[in-house]
Amino acid sequence: MNNIDSPGHVTGKSVYLDDIPIQKGTLHAVVFSSPIAHGRIISLDIREAQLMQGIERIFTFKDIPGKNQIGGIIEDEPLLAENEVHYIGQPVALIVAIDEHTARKAIKLVNIKIEEMEPVTDPRIAKDKGLLLVPPRTFRTGDINKAWSECKYIFEGTVESGGQEHLYIETQGAYAYTLDNKSIKIHSSTQGPTAVQRTVAMVLGIPMNRVEVEVARLGGAFGGKEDQASGYASMAALAAYILKKPVKISLHRADDMRMTGKRHPYSSDFKIGLSANFKILAFKSTMFQNGGAAADLSPAIMERTLFHSTNAYFIPNTEVTVYSCKTNLPPNTAFRGFGAPQGMFVIESAIARAAAELKIPARAIQVKNFLKENDEFQYGQVAINVNISKCYREAYETYRLDKIENDIIDFNKENKLVKRGMALMPVCFGISFTKTRMNQARALVHIYHDGSIGISTAAVEMGQGVNTKLAQVASRALCVNIDRIKLETTNTTRVSNTSPTSASSGADLNGNALLKACNTLMKRLKETAAAMLECKPEMISFKDEVAFKNGHETNISWETVVETAFFNRVCLTENGHYATPVIWFDKNTEKGHPFAYHVYGTAIITVTLDCLRGTYEIDDVLVVHDFGNSMNPAIDTGQLEGAIVQGIGWMTMEEIAYNKEGKLLSNSLSTYKVPDIYSAPKVLECHALETEGPELAIMKSKAIGEPPFMYGIGAFFALQNAIKAFNPGYKIEFNAPLTPEKVLMRLYNSL
Numbered sequence: 001m002n003n004i005d006s007p008g009h010v011t012g013k014s015v016y017l018d019d020i021p022i023q024k025g026t027l028h029a030v031v032f033s034s035p036i037a038h039g040r041i042i043s044l045d046i047r048e049a050q051l052m053q054g055i056e057r058i059f060t061f062k063d064i065p066g067k068n069q070i071g072g073i074i075e076d077e078p079l080l081a082e083n084e085v086h087y088i089g090q091p092v093a094l095i096v097a098i099d100e101h102t103a104r105k106a107i108k109l110v111n112i113k114i115e116e117m118e119p120v121t122d123p124r125i126a127k128d129k130g131l132l133l134v135p136p137r138t139f140r141t142g143d144i145n146k147a148w149s150e151c152k153y154i155f156e157g158t159v160e161s162g163g164q165e166h167l168y169i170e171t172q173g174a175y176a177y178t179l180d181n182k183s184i185k186i187h188s189s190t191q192g193p194t195a196v197q198r199t200v201a202m203v204l205g206i207p208m209n210r211v212e213v214e215v216a217r218l219g220g221a222f223g224g225k226e227d228q229a230s231g232y233a234s235m236a237a238l239a240a241y242i243l244k245k246p247v248k249i250s251l252h253r254a255d256d257m258r259m260t261g262k263r264h265p266y267s268s269d270f271k272i273g274l275s276a277n278f279k280i281l282a283f284k285s286t287m288f289q290n291g292g293a294a295a296d297l298s299p300a301i302m303e304r305t306l307f308h309s310t311n312a313y314f315i316p317n318t319e320v321t322v323y324s325c326k327t328n329l330p331p332n333t334a335f336r337g338f339g340a341p342q343g344m345f346v347i348e349s350a351i352a353r354a355a356a357e358l359k360i361p362a363r364a365i366q367v368k369n370f371l372k373e374n375d376e377f378q379y380g381q382v383a384i385n386v387n388i389s390k391c392y393r394e395a396y397e398t399y400r401l402d403k404i405e406n407d408i409i410d411f412n413k414e415n416k417l418v419k420r421g422m423a424l425m426p427v428c429f430g431i432s433f434t435k436t437r438m439n440q441a442r443a444l445v446h447i448y449h450d451g452s453i454g455i456s457t458a459a460v461e462m463g464q465g466v467n468t469k470l471a472q473v474a475s476r477a478l479c480v481n482i483d484r485i486k487l488e489t490t491n492t493t494r495v496s497n498t499s500p501t502s503a504s505s506g507a508d509l510n511g512n513a514l515l516k517a518c519n520t521l522m523k524r525l526k527e528t529a530a531a532m533l534e535c536k537p538e539m540i541s542f543k544d545e546v547a548f549k550n551g552h553e554t555n556i557s558w559e560t561v562v563e564t565a566f567f568n569r570v571c572l573t574e575n576g577h578y579a580t581p582v583i584w585f586d587k588n589t590e591k592g593h594p595f596a597y598h599v600y601g602t603a604i605i606t607v608t609l610d611c612l613r614g615t616y617e618i619d620d621v622l623v624v625h626d627f628g629n630s631m632n633p634a635i636d637t638g639q640l641e642g643a644i645v646q647g648i649g650w651m652t653m654e655e656i657a658y659n660k661e662g663k664l665l666s667n668s669l670s671t672y673k674v675p676d677i678y679s680a681p682k683v684l685e686c687h688a689l690e691t692e693g694p695e696l697a698i699m700k701s702k703a704i705g706e707p708p709f710m711y712g713i714g715a716f717f718a719l720q721n722a723i724k725a726f727n728p729g730y731k732i733e734f735n736a737p738l739t740p741e742k743v744l745m746r747l748y749n750s751l
């Protein structure tokens with residue numbers, strides 16, 4: 001089934017924030033932000049700007065009626081700077097004018113004096129200075145100190161992974177206006193409507209019931225709007241609430257890139273120990289997460305790094321520590337994978353280092369250490385329905401991995417200046433928010449008395465196709481045609497206390513809540529039909545909008561039964577609530593059962609490298625992926641393909657650069673390269689592993705948003721292998737992204 005949103009998208013009819021018709025008299029807001037990465041504000045003079053014609057008002061922290069605070073996990077982030085600034089682009093004042101052009105002109109008239117302090121941009125330096133956002137955390141298993149003595153081989157190294165710009169097509173923005181009952185309504189481009197509601201309520205000093213957040217859809221998010229939408233929504237709300245006029249804010253691309261946080265860069269040390277037959281006996285890693293100037297979601301992201309630091313392997317003795325470091329960069333935030341890619345890159349690097357030193361293919365170590373049924377993850381959960389070896393074997397056979405490897409060997413023998421490389425990238429990704437309490441959702445279903453259906457949930461549609469999946473759930477549960485179903489906007493007044501649409505779990509959580517609501521409604525309709533047919537409700541079933549009695553078709557249609565139920569005063573509205581069962585986690589012991597299930601898969605990635613120029617092409621990405629029992633192969637394949645290309649981008653070409661003063665250098669699309677069609681793999685094939693799928697996935701269809709991102713990590717190692725084929729003396733380095741410039745230096749550095 002196709003994505004129900006596609007016709008709207010391709011004809012331009014889908015409504016995004018910027019398409020909402022604005023009210024007459026709407027004002028426009030722009031942000032005056034800090035030009036300095038770290039310093040004390042000596043003075044802020046807005047008088048001249050305020051006098052400019054067309055300027056309605058300029059807000060500073062002094063104008064905030066509630067708390068000047070937008071921190072989601074920790075209250076460490078002001079909406080508008082007070083006495084200090086901590087990164088370039090930190091909002092200091094909000095300029096509100098009759099139009100955006102005027103507001104922008106006034107930026108230049110704001111006078112700020114800042115006593116500069118030394119900025120810190122390196123997480124290791126931050127850690128040495130004691131600048132941590134939260135205390136470090138460590139996951140341990142076995143006895144690491146004892147284990148080293150049992151290892152035949154021990155290797156150490158460092159790993160650097162870079163940031164990543166979300167580059168959602170729709171930038172951050174919000175549109176806010178007051179309602180007549182002392183309330184405020186905000187249209188926000190957010191993954192987390194409740195986070196926006198809560199933050200706005202806090203900033204305005206009013207209860208949450210007076211804040212309504214409305215989200216039609218997002219033009220992409222990728223995690224960038226899980227937390228960071230709240231600030232911009234709060235700004236629009238602040239101005240609208242005080243001025244009693246509608247206010248809109250919509251960031252220019254350059255401002256969005258400069259002011260918002262990105263994927264966290266990590267700098268890590270590892271030590272890996274293996275037995276004589278390449279069993280990984282011990283793995284130790286210390287990782288320094290570059291958190292930026294405020295906690296944002298860093299503590300949760302650090303947690304997922306820990307959970308996934310051994311990827312798809314069973315390692316009996318581990319000790320992994322993550323430091324969340326405070327630096328003078330925009331607060332880094334959620335990005336597809338949520339810390340897992342950074343963690344997986346470290347263990348894969350450790351394996352690659354061991355393989356290089358032992359002169360064996362990394363695959364020999366990877367395959368030997370795959371997680372098996374009933375192995376215990378380092379966080380205590382016992383692994384069940386482990387599909388990693390199955391995915392690997394199927395990839396080996398389906399794509400003839402032996403032949404791929406031999407072809408590459410032959411090719412590299414025959415070609416001097418062009419080399420090919422291959423890597424295997426296994427993935428094991430846990431599904432559920434790592435914070436147990438976030439794993440809940442609600443769905444509100446109305447069956448109108450003409451038989452049509454309206455569905456509201458907490459899920460935010462951001463291009464990932466969650467609305468289509470939800471429509472499928474309802475269609476199946478109510479046995480009606482999908483055309484009868486309308487997915488409503490996401491709105492905090494209809495569905496409250498929502499978790500953000502993230503952690504790949506939008507369809508699972510909201511789908512299960514929806515399923516419960518639909519099942520309850522179905523029960524009522526069966527009772528109505530039973531009364532009409534003078535039989536017991538157990539005898540009734542529905543199929544294709546028709547009631548069946550004891551398996552025999554009747555002349556009672558969906559419309560008739562709905563209409564009759566309505567006349568009989570049966571409630572045709574239901575609110576479903578779902579909380580993932582089974583899961584729990586104890587932060588004191590760092591053990592528990594945090595995930596509903598895991599997603600597995602394996603990718604084979606091959607590349608061709610031009611050894612004169614350092615340029616390369618990603619040839620094939622050949623995947624065996626465990627979708628469970630996919631409820632929508634078109635959407636799931638689309639998610640998989642997009643995630644892989646995004647993962648390859650992170651690993652190979654997307655290079656975020658700040659200078660020492662904390663200024664973003666890669667601040668436009670001419671200096672920041674994202675994958676285009678020419679840099680996408682030439683062949684991207686995916687073979688679905690045949691499995692039943694877990695009970696806890698919606699209709700046994702596994703979550704898809706994040707797991708495939710990490711296949712992209714294979715591109716990095718495939719390139720390393722191609723470099724090594726040309727330059728055998730090259731000592732493998734783990735510094736991503738592996739841009740053509742870096743490749744060129746590595747091709748020739750030890751010749």
Ligand code: MOS
Pocket residue numbers: 191222223224226334335336337338501502503504
């Ligand atoms: Mo996603 S990175 O969990 O918003």
